[in-house]
Amino acid sequence: MTTATALTPDMEQLIADLTLTPDGLIPAIAQQHDTGEVLMMAWMSPDSIRETLASGRVCYWSRSRKSLWRKGESSGQVQRLVELRVDCDNDCLLLLVDQIGVACHTGRRSCFYTALRNGKTETIADILIDPKTLYGS
Template identity: 70%
Template sequence: MNAYLPPPPEAIERFLAEVAFTGDGLVPAIAQQHDSGEVLMMAWMTREAIAETLASGRVCYYSRSRRGLWRKGESSGQVQHLVDLRLDCDGDTLLALVDQVGVACHTGRRSCFYTALRDGVPTALTEPEVDPETLYGGGR
């Protein structure tokens, strides 16, 4: 796999011009493991988060609870390295193809999508791979 090469600033601006942000200035972003296709998580991005992601090659989201940029893995070490960032046909959803280091979910699981109905009961399909206390020291 080739290393991510950041595009020039003018290309980032052209990409940002195509994004249809919500009234709050957000756009949903799905993170997918680039080589396996596994869907890891969904989060929100702002214009600033997208620009930083494209410029740095490390995925940055917007935390609605903290009301600020959330650099994935900054406190946990569970980093997402960008392989490609794609915009859907309507311009209102992003797909981040990533190389996930460690787990993606704050629960210590590889993916946030681990609950499904089994025999009419919401059931966890996977167990945590890492103790969340170890990742975040009790916080998130």
């Protein structure tokens, strides 16, 4: 387990400078740090960003549950933060992560498993873990 650390004034300023949606959220793209594989997109709130920076374990905001969503809390498929980047407009985050296991709730490594090729959709990634195994349902 990662030890919690205090946020620096620079971290707090970065959060304060973000351009959030009217709901107080910002999109965040998770990318495997060593391969560049895009894993998923989710939403973050200032509190989830603070928790992520303090703990080193990625925490998102669940729009459906209206609460913090600690990635891997129920599935064990954790994301460890390697680096947080902000785009030029301060309205999108890129999280370079070390993904433990699969990132997608469907049991695939990435949420981006459907491709449009030659005018047709194609599933380009297999299910690696049965979601029933991940979530017990």
